[in-house]
Amino acid sequence: MKISKVVEKMQPSGIRAFFDLVLGMKEVISLGVGEPDFVTPWQIREAGIYSLEQGFTSYTSNKGLYKLRLSIHRYLKDKYNLEYCPDEETLITVGVSEGLDLVLRAIINPGDKILIPVPSYVSYGPVTELAGGIPVYIDTSRDGFKITPKLLEKHIDQKTKAVILNYPTNPTGVSYRRKELVDINKVLLKHKVLCISDEVYADLTYDFEHVAFPTLPKAKENTVYFNGFSKAYAMTGWRVGFACGPKEIIAAMTKIHQYTIMCVSITSQMAAAEALVSAKKSVEQMKREYNRRREFMVAELNRLGLKCLKPQGAFYLFPSIKNTGLSSMDFSRKLLEEEKVAVVPGTAFGLSGEGYIRISYASSLDNLKEALTRLKRFLEKKR
């Protein structure tokens, strides 16, 4: 069987083999998990169960349940004073992942370039390629893992169609203050480069208020905004996200969505609608807990000699392992084999992640402590 050339050349990567190694091993303490360690708050699960009892088992409109789109409208209005029409400017997707695939397919013509600051979430590059675009990776490792106006200017050319921003960022946890975003926005407007803004970790921002990109001056018409329920509401397995943006782009995305996905599972949509109504307190509680672990882990990692910036959001740390002399992959593999602690090598998120590992603190404090004890032992052996 002949496989498509695009798919064939997609990253096979040693990462997959490493992941398989982790999954095949027993009694591993994992700091490699990209999802909350909380289960979905009960009132949300209960709403899902109740909807099933009531017999809500059908398709919904392609765009998603109106009730949910309306709740999203209210949520964005309350939180950011940001208004998207629930009818024409909002689409419910199977997590943010589907939304990103849709927007890239909706805007890319063959040969269009998409800017991707790296290290980045793993799907941006491959999905760009699948849509016929050319990913242009921008190394941010020398700028504290932040994209800057200068870096943007350097990489924009005639073929540049859009940039994918993600803040707070997976894998680094880095986020931006308003001032920094304003400057980025100016560059994008100047060169007519669309902003694809993945803000799925927005509710997990610790040191300042999160700024939604479309709230910046003149940004709304030039931005497709993404958010979802997975991270803040601990709803990864429900697979619900949403996209908001200019109506012609949302309409184009909806076209693809209606042929490929039809609609998001109605149970998940019902539960997500409940999340926006009643789970604010649960989100706050989870956030406070993450924040404590963040402070704890940053202090401990630096004490162990793994230099680690204090990130402003998400539940990831991205410490440097350069002083061990090991590559990210070797470090991760040895740590797994010798101490049964799983982390994700920085290179999983692009080549500029070399010399770093991603640590997720979405794990109980007891687990984190045990992992630190093992990490300490590991580092002492390597000295």
Place this chain on the structure above:
Amino acid sequence: MDEILEILEKDGRASVEDIAKMIHKKPDAVKKAIKQYEKEGAILKYKAVINKDLIKDTESEVRALIEVNIVPQKDLGFEKIAQRIYSFPEVTSCYLISGTYDLLVVVEGKNLHTVSNFVAEKLSCLENVRGTATHFLLKKYKEDGVILKQKSENKRIAISY
């Protein structure tokens, strides 16, 4: 509520050093705050939450919730009689409640017999106690915010993006 209390309420064994790291403060400041809470009585004591269903041979295998109807005393209201009741070591909790009854008293004992004896011979005979209704506890599901069952297994896959 202060974060220190929030952390200690969940884990009474959290060390001063760990709390200090978690809330990004100096250990001395945390230590001082805890001492102050203890002094004020905001923190009363530290104890383990024990699932007694798993422990054999305890002195408190049977538990009853007793609604107590009392005649309040002039000038003292319910206080005096409540004190006479909660001072019995068999009484583990005692609350003044609204509704048909006045006090809700939680009593623990080795078996049905000891608890019944306590009600019949001590509680009911107190002057000012007009009547009691005893409910024996059959099963505990959740207590003080803790669900009383064994830890559920981890359902997440060990590594993901």
